[in-house]
Amino acid sequence: MSQHSVDNAPKHVAIIMDGNGRWAKMRGRPRLFGHQAGARRVREIVRACPDLGVKYLTIFAFSTENWKRTQIEVAGLMSLFRRYINKEMQEFVAENVQVRFIGDRPRLDAKLRNLMDEAEAQTAHCTGTNLTIALNYGGRDEVARATRLLAEDVAAGKLRPEEVNEETLTRYLDTRVLPDPDLVIRTSGEARISNFLLWQSAYAEYEFVDTLWPDFSKEEFARLTGAYSARDRRFGAVKA
Incomplete structure (x- = not known):
């Protein structure tokens, strides 16, 4: 990618990692086999971020709705998350990746x-890529939790009702230390946002791609961030 493209690259990319189960089914394997492959794919995409000018990467790992899946799959996913975090922790430090969780x-x-x-x-001291993992996360749930905390502060006299606005509420969200996403990618051919970063992605660009998440390559990631760099973003304004 050229220096010009990197300069105009999305600083924050959020990804709905979809298609692990279908990827496994196509290979005659259990769904957890697909989730394991998807976890390995995360590492490649994280490593690709610095060269593409992406400073923040947020991935949707487990939604508040995913508890509805079978007990076996949920238990398997929880075990996978524990193993993944344990295994990758030293890699994150070595590669200067700061990790945080929302949800x-x-x-x-x-x-x-x-x-x-x-x-x-x-990883709090790391200054490279900021990796945010959404775990037991739902956009509506996040806004509801934020609103409850805000209401408690109003009731306690820490905040006046007239001080409540968009900026105030943003300070109570899980993502309060992050910039809003510039680009949201969803894999596997589904064209919906599935309750992901509802508040934060109000002005994000969206890319829905057919690739199943375990097949999503750094080359495709580079193509999508490159396409974003060429877009004219006006945020509701009109250029003179």
Whole structure:
């Protein structure tokens, strides 16, 4: 990618990683085989970010709705998350990747929550790619939780009702330390946003691609970020 393209690259890319189950089914394997392949793909995409000018990468790992899946698949995913975080922690540090998690943590098991806390603490000093993993995350749930916290502060007299606006609410979101996503990618051919970063992606560009997540390559990632770089973004304004 040229220097001009990197300069105009999306600084924050969010990805709905879809298609692991179908990828596994096409190979006659269980769904968890696809999730394992998808986890390996994450590493390649994280490593591609610096050369593409992407500073922030947010991935949708497990939604608040995913609890509706079979108990076997949910248990397998939770085990995969624990192994992934444990295995990748030193890699994140070595590659200067800062890791954070968003979502409603209390429903997750204590061992997984402890690993999440440890990963955040161990990579807090890293200054390279910012990797945010959405785990037990839902956009509406996030806004509801933020609103509840905001209401508690109003009730406690820490905030006046007339001070509540878009900027105020943003400070209560899980993503309060992150810029809004510039580009949201969804793999596997589905063209919906599935309750992902609803508030934050109000002005994001969207790309829906047919590729199943385990097949999503760094070359395709580069093509999509390159296409974004050529777009004219006006945020509701009109150029003179």
